[in-house]
Amino acid sequence: MKSTLALFSALLCLPLAGCNSHQPGVADSTPFSKPSEAPKLLPVKVAGKYGYMNTSGQLVINPQFDAAEAFSEGRAVICIGKPCDWFGKPGDSRWGYIDETGKMVVTPQYQSASGFKEGLASICTGDGCSGNDTAAGQSRGYIDRDGKVIIQPQFGIATDFHEGLAQVCIGKCDWTEGSGYNGKFGFIDHTGHFIINPIYDNAGDFENGLASITVGKGDDAKRGYIDKTGKVVWQPSN
Numbered sequence: 001m002k003s004t005l006a007l008f009s010a011l012l013c014l015p016l017a018g019c020n021s022h023q024p025g026v027a028d029s030t031p032f033s034k035p036s037e038a039p040k041l042l043p044v045k046v047a048g049k050y051g052y053m054n055t056s057g058q059l060v061i062n063p064q065f066d067a068a069e070a071f072s073e074g075r076a077v078i079c080i081g082k083p084c085d086w087f088g089k090p091g092d093s094r095w096g097y098i099d100e101t102g103k104m105v106v107t108p109q110y111q112s113a114s115g116f117k118e119g120l121a122s123i124c125t126g127d128g129c130s131g132n133d134t135a136a137g138q139s140r141g142y143i144d145r146d147g148k149v150i151i152q153p154q155f156g157i158a159t160d161f162h163e164g165l166a167q168v169c170i171g172k173c174d175w176t177e178g179s180g181y182n183g184k185f186g187f188i189d190h191t192g193h194f195i196i197n198p199i200y201d202n203a204g205d206f207e208n209g210l211a212s213i214t215v216g217k218g219d220d221a222k223r224g225y226i227d228k229t230g231k232v233v234w235q236p237s238n
Helices: 002-012
Strands: 042-046 049-053 059-065 069-072 076-080 092-098 104-110 120-126 139-143 149-155 165-171 184-188 194-200 210-213 223-227 232-237
Touching: 042 059, 042 069, 049 069, 059 076, 076 104, 104 120, 120 149, 149 165, 165 194, 194 210, 210 232
Parallel strands: none
Antiparallel strands: 042 049, 049 059, 069 076, 076 092, 092 104, 120 139, 139 149, 165 184, 184 194, 210 223, 223 232
């Protein structure tokens, strides 16, 4: 009788996805498993200089930089010289990029630089790049992973790309307490062409197809949302 019940249960289970067929000690297999990734490298500071270790704690790129940031898309921003401070006074420091072997792929030459996003990274030249917004002369553009300038420095602010577009500001684009930025914000594509003209007083990055925009300054500022064609999907309000 027991064998008959066991056979009946086995036959009943065949067409049902919810039946438990796991065997002790046998791992699940799934077609959605992610491929193995290269070991992640993390910046570390040793005796005043930065290098990189792997996730096992092994030093794989010798400490030699005055500042170093996390890897993004196979490149890491590093700095040589002083002060290597985003919000410090301009000095002799210059920013460049290394690959995951420690090879210098973009010689340190920029006053500031960001990590790569969607194949491009924002770089800055001029005295205002260190974060001192009152300084004049800064100009931001974009390079590719090999260091080739893809979009010439021409913006007061140039942020990372999100969903194919990056918010940029034309003009000096410094911040004034109580009134905000004095430039105008719009959005460019990977070639540097304006997809959404610079007509806004502030803007946020695109996320899920929408970006916040601000019209007006100070107490008169109103915030709304646009889509990637520039169509207003929520009228600015305060």
